[in-house]
Amino acid sequence: QVQLVESGGGSVQAGGSLRLSCAASGYTASDNCMGWFRPGPGKEREGVAVIFTATGSTYYADSVKGRFTISQDNGKNTVYLQMNSLEPEDTAMYSCAALPLDEWMCQGGILPDRPDFGYWGQGTQVTVSA
Numbered sequence: 001q002v003q004l005v006e007s008g009g010g011s012v013q014a015g016g017s018l019r020l021s022c023a024a025s026g027y028t029a030s031d032n033c034m035g036w037f038r039p040g041p042g043k044e045r046e047g048v049a050v051i052f053t054a055t056g057s058t059y060y061a062d063s064v065k066g067r068f069t070i071s072q073d074n075g076k077n078t079v080y081l082q083m084n085s086l087e088p089e090d091t092a093m094y095s096c097a098a099l100p101l102d103e104w105m106c107q108g109g110i111l112p113d114r115p116d117f118g119y120w121g122q123g124t125q126v127t128v129s130a
Helices: 103-107
Strands: 003-007 010-013 018-025 033-040 043-052 058-060 068-073 078-083 092-099 124-129
Touching (some): 018 092, 043 092
Antiparallel strands (some): 033 092
């Protein structure tokens, strides 16, 4: 049974930092697109930052470039999201996903907004106060 378990959410003031973790179990694919999503304009799930696990190539939404960094620990099947300079607009439920996408789609941010595609965690809440 595949499980993605997120942790690290919480409440911070604007300008603060948080680090999210997503630990995958029961999932052995060596090349997939893993990362973080949050609700966006017209989308239930908008890609914030994703990484293609086989090569380490990444995609970031424009709104988080320069502030967020995604990384992975392959030995632990874990993906991390370091979030710095947080803004109130970053307040959201962040969900981790593992998606069977090719690298060009993952790196290009071509990410399906479908809950039935791939594997999804339950989400972790991030709240940023002004």
